[in-house]
């Protein structure tokens with residue numbers, strides 16, 4: 001696939017056929033993804049390929065813990081887990097998780113409830129000792145560390161797309177990182193970046209909804225004139 005076409009048409013795919021992804025294909029995807037950039041080229045990503053059905057089910061349960069706290073926040077009009085959220089308001093909303101879990105239990109379940117059954121499931125980790133986190137001492141939330149890992153994950157999705165496959169990077173399971181750590185013997189200096197699902201898309205999504213360049217680009221100052229053609 002032509003590169004520009006690829007980056008403009010790689011969606012979050014959450015519905016897959018039952019076609020398996022071979023180890024050879026998965027290896028090839030990771031082999032492409034490893035050319036991602038990282039601070040100082042330290043390549044601090046680590047990947048656990050989740051194959052054991054029991055482990056997958058346990059990981060799904062942890063995913064759902066985060067998911068059912070995410071959903072009520074969306075329903076309440078919040079940006080879920082935003083660092084600028086009013087934490088008291090957010091906590092009240094998150095307390096509705098049990099109701100959302102119950103509603104889901106009454107239906108067939110969606111991607112989240114079936115994430116253990118996706119063709120390939122990867123837990124992507126970040127070795128903190130390999131991350132050049134230049135903003136770590138600023139008196140604010142750190143942004144830079146993750147930037148050494150998420151391009152790698154995006155490359156996984158691009159490499160999958162190039163093979164006619166699809167997937168999604170997810171993060172709600174990170175809420176349960178301590179339990180994931182114990183379950184999968186992850187050492188203390190390694191943190192969870194994403195749970196990535198991959199498979200053959202059930203339907204091909206061709207059009208992505210995105211803001212225009214003018215919407216997010218200004219000239220000279222943050223409140224400057226919009227940068228337009």
Ligand SMILES: Cc1cc2nc3c(=O)[nH]c(=O)nc-3n(C[C@H](O)[C@H](O)[C@H](O)COP(=O)(O)O)c2cc1C
Pocket residue numbers: 010011012013014168169170171172173208209
């Ligand atoms: C940092 C990050 C975290 C995300 N976490 C989740 C998640 O936990 N669960 C999920 O289903 N999708 C997750 N997504 C996927 C986004 O919802 C998706 O990229 C976005 O809605 C755009 O979808 P589209 O490319 O199909 O338009 C995440 C994406 C990113 C980049």
